[in-house]
Amino acid sequence: MNIDEVKKARDSLIQIVNENFDRLIVRLENPDLICEPIEYERILPLTTDPSKFIGKKPKAVLFGEERVEVKTWCKVYEIILKRCNEDPKHHKMLMYLRNKVAGKCRVFLSDKPDRMSKPLRIDDDLYGEIHYGSATLAHILVNHILTPVGFDCSGISVVLKG
Secondary structure (H helix, E strand, O other): OOHHHHHHHHHHHHHHHHHHHHHHHHHHHOOOOOOOOOOOEEEEEOOOOHHHHOOOOEEEEEEOOEEEEOOOHHHHHHHHHHHHHHOHHHHHHHHHHOOOOEOOOOEOEEOOHHHOOOEEEEEOOEEEEOOOOHHHHHHHHHHHHHHHHOOOOOOEEEEEEO
C-alpha cells in the first residue's frame, strides 16, 4: 500500500462519516422527515490487491478524473482493455500477446473466440477471456496483460458499491 492509497482511503472514510453526521443532524432537527438511505462508494486503485475486489460490485472506473459508469466486472475489464487497445503501440503489443499468455486451461487473449470459454470482443481478431471472478479478472488484466504491454494503470481506480 502506498501513501496515495492511504490518503484516498482516509478521504473516503471522512466523506462517509460527514454524510452520516449530516443525516443524523437533519433527522434530529426534523423527526418526521423520511430519509432515503445513502449508497456509499469505495474507491480502490486497479493495482490494489485483487482480493479486495472479491464480493464487491463495481459502480464505475476512474481514469484520473474521468468517470465511466459500469455494473459488472466484465465491463470494468472491457473498458480498461479497450482504452489500452486505442493506443497504436499498445494495440501492437496486445496483438503480439494473443495466444501466448495463458492460464492453466485457456489463453487470456486470443485471435479467435472459439478458443475461449467466455470471449469478449475487444477489436478485430482480439478477444479477451472473461470467464473469471472479480479478483482473478483484475489480476489477469493488470499483471498478465496491461503490465506486459507497458500500459500505465497507476491512474486507474475502481469505484465500488458500499
